[in-house]
Amino acid sequence: MRPPGSKVSVVIATYNEREHIAELVASLYRQIESPLEVIVVDDNSPDGTAEVVAGLEYPGLVLIRRKVRGLATAFHRGILESTGDIVCWMDADMTMPVEVLKKMIDCLDRYDIAVGSRYAPGGSDNREPIRVLASKAINGLARLVLGGHIKDYDSGFVALRRDVFNSVTLIPYGYGEYFIEFLYDAQRHGLKIIEVGYAFRDRSQGVSKSMPSLWAFFCTGLRYVFRIFMARFRLVR
Numbered sequence: 001m002r003p004p005g006s007k008v009s010v011v012i013a014t015y016n017e018r019e020h021i022a023e024l025v026a027s028l029y030r031q032i033e034s035p036l037e038v039i040v041v042d043d044n045s046p047d048g049t050a051e052v053v054a055g056l057e058y059p060g061l062v063l064i065r066r067k068v069r070g071l072a073t074a075f076h077r078g079i080l081e082s083t084g085d086i087v088c089w090m091d092a093d094m095t096m097p098v099e100v101l102k103k104m105i106d107c108l109d110r111y112d113i114a115v116g117s118r119y120a121p122g123g124s125d126n127r128e129p130i131r132v133l134a135s136k137a138i139n140g141l142a143r144l145v146l147g148g149h150i151k152d153y154d155s156g157f158v159a160l161r162r163d164v165f166n167s168v169t170l171i172p173y174g175y176g177e178y179f180i181e182f183l184y185d186a187q188r189h190g191l192k193i194i195e196v197g198y199a200f201r202d203r204s205q206g207v208s209k210s211m212p213s214l215w216a217f218f219c220t221g222l223r224y225v226f227r228i229f230m231a232r233f234r235l236v237r
Contacts (some may be wrong), residue, residue, distance in 0.1 A: 003109050003151060003161075009014040009084030010101070013074035014040055016047045017092040022056060027098040029058050032105070036060055036131075037084055040092075041074040068090075071156075076172035079165075088159040090116075096157045100198040104159040112164050112191040115183070116157030117148070122197030123152070138224050142180055145232050150186040151195055153180045154224065164191060177227035184231045 002008075009026055014021060020038065028038055037060040042050040044067050053063045064077060065159055075089045090096045096116055102116035118125040119139065125132045135154065140152040156179045167189040170182050186193060 001109055002033070002105050006085040006108075007037065007083065008032055008049040008086045008088065008105060008159075009037040009039060009082035011039045011041065011075055011078030011082060011087070012069055012092045013021075013043070013089070014045060014049045014053075014092045015069060016045045016049060017045045018045070018047045018049045019051055021049055021092055022052055023094055024094060024098070025053070025056055025058065025061065028101075031098045031102055031198045034059070035084075037062065037082060039064065039078040040082055041066065041078045042046070043069040043074055059206060070172070071175050072170070072178040073172040076170055076176075079170065085162050086159060087162055087165075090157050093110045095201055100196060101157075101159060102159075103168065104196050107194050107196065108159060108161055110192070111194045113155075113158060113186055113193045115152060115155050115158040115193060117152035117155055117174045117195035118198070118200040119151040119193070120195035120197040122196075124199045126199060129203040134221055137182075138228075141225065142184075142228050146180070146187075147230050148184070150183050150187070150193065153183055155179060155195075157198075159224050167191060174223060174227060177224045180228055181231040 012024065025038055029036065039062045040053045041064045042053065050063060050065050062081065064081060078089065079087055086105060088101060090101060100116055104116060107114040125135060139151065139153050154176050156176050160177050164186065168182060171178055177222045
């Protein structure tokens with residue numbers, strides 16, 4: 001169960017998510033018990049995402065407008081601004097179910113970190129085959145190089161106790177590869193991690209940020225591989 005008396009902060013990084021953001025915020029406030037804080041970090045979306053959020057009225061809803069772009073830096077900014085005893089972050093495109101986030105939060109009475117996992121028991125990856133294959137290859141390489149029991153190193157869907165940051169620092173660099181290093185450091189420090197399986201589906205509207213083109217997708221994959229080896233040999237330190 002959720003640790004008694006805990007406040008939850010959920011950080012959402014957005015860029016051109018006008019179609020989804022209002023529904024996601026409403027779902028969070030409907031399913032996650034108060035006290036709840038939702039922090040939307042918008043990277044100057046030209047489609048008016050920030051304006052949609054600004055028009056919403058929920059207790060504890062915070063909008064941060066930035067003039068720069070970057071997934072890891074957006075999450076980092078939201079984490080710095082958060083005040084909850086439990087900190088979560090997730091994508092804004094409705095591919096990560098809020099009901100699963102609630103289950104993850106409930107695990108934090110026994111674990112330090114709960115990861116939403118496509119590859120743990122009960123999970124599935126329902127995207128197009130090339131993306132599934134690439135993700136499984138990245139995760140296989142991460143397990144080979146970094147070790148540990150994590151099945152979904154590049155999940156990016158997480159709930160954790162705030163005191164995790166006393167042991168592990170999120171390095172705000174890159175797209176999703178920052179999460180591989182974050183989990184690797186957490187394992188090295190002996191933190192208790194559980195993976196909660198969920199069915200990941202591709203976004204129903206808009207363009208994937210990780211695969212705007214095959215070339216960009218390939219370059220992103222190379223950055224993931226490089227970051228895995230940087231984490232292992234500590235070249236980033």
